[in-house]
Amino acid sequence: MTEVLFVVTGADHWTLADGTRHPTGFWAEELIEPYRVFTDAGFRLTFATPGGRSPAVDEASLAPDATGGEDRSDELRRALTELKPVLDSPAVLEDVRAEDYDLVFVPGGHGPMEDLAASEPFGRLLAEFVAAGKLVSVVCHAPAALLPARGADGGWLFDGYRMTGFTNEEETQAGLAEKAPWLLEDRLRESGARFDAGPAWESHVVVDRRLYTGQNPASSRAVAERVVEATRG
Numbered sequence: 001m002t003e004v005l006f007v008v009t010g011a012d013h014w015t016l017a018d019g020t021r022h023p024t025g026f027w028a029e030e031l032i033e034p035y036r037v038f039t040d041a042g043f044r045l046t047f048a049t050p051g052g053r054s055p056a057v058d059e060a061s062l063a064p065d066a067t068g069g070e071d072r073s074d075e076l077r078r079a080l081t082e083l084k085p086v087l088d089s090p091a092v093l094e095d096v097r098a099e100d101y102d103l104v105f106v107p108g109g110h111g112p113m114e115d116l117a118a119s120e121p122f123g124r125l126l127a128e129f130v131a132a133g134k135l136v137s138v139v140c141h142a143p144a145a146l147l148p149a150r151g152a153d154g155g156w157l158f159d160g161y162r163m164t165g166f167t168n169e170e171e172t173q174a175g176l177a178e179k180a181p182w183l184l185e186d187r188l189r190e191s192g193a194r195f196d197a198g199p200a201w202e203s204h205v206v207v208d209r210r211l212y213t214g215q216n217p218a219s220s221r222a223v224a225e226r227v228v229e230a231t232r233g
């Protein structure tokens with residue numbers, strides 16, 4: 001059975017450039033759709049968060065104007081209610097071992113910009129996954145979680161990789177670009193990523209070696225499906 005380490009942000013806010021806290025967490029669709037794809041494929045999932053904290057959903061991700069309507073909003077809320085027992089008792093991220101899993105997946109939301117982007121323990125864990133040739137997948141803002149992954153020489157492990165993530169254009173259209181302490185696309189480019197931006201808000205998946213990235217919430221299911229294909233190829 002394929003073992004998935006499903007790493008979720010433990011942050012419930014994102015500290016903006018002026019020091020104020022913007023309420024956030026994980027983005028509902030980016031957790032629920034990959035969860036469905038992986039479980040339908042027969043994968044076994046272990047949820048883990050920094051410190052083992054119960055993750056918070058970004059309420060904005062459940063608003064009808066973000067989900068496409070009341071029906072979809074209600075569906076996502078029901079799915080989260082069903083997952084609540086699991087999400088309320090995640091593994092402690094700092095205690096997990098790469099050797100116990102076949103791949104790691106991280107959903108977005110602005111939460112990873114707050115905690116995973118600066119998590120040295122997660123950076124070390126990613127390095128173990130990469131060294132073992134295991135698959136790493138992230139979507140939307142979750143490529144921020146790749147930033148602390150360093151090699152023995154101190155260089156970024158994903159330097160030179162093609163990848164995508166939430167773009168500057170999308171962050172601007174979402175209304176947070178001017179308030180942000182940093183923008184994901186900018187930071188990835190500065191770190192050495194070969195950033196590949198697709199059309200705003202459309203599904204876009206980029207694969208480079210064992211790294212699978214999705215650009216935005218619309219990419220959540222597609223990137224998970226590509227991961228499943230890779231495990232069967």
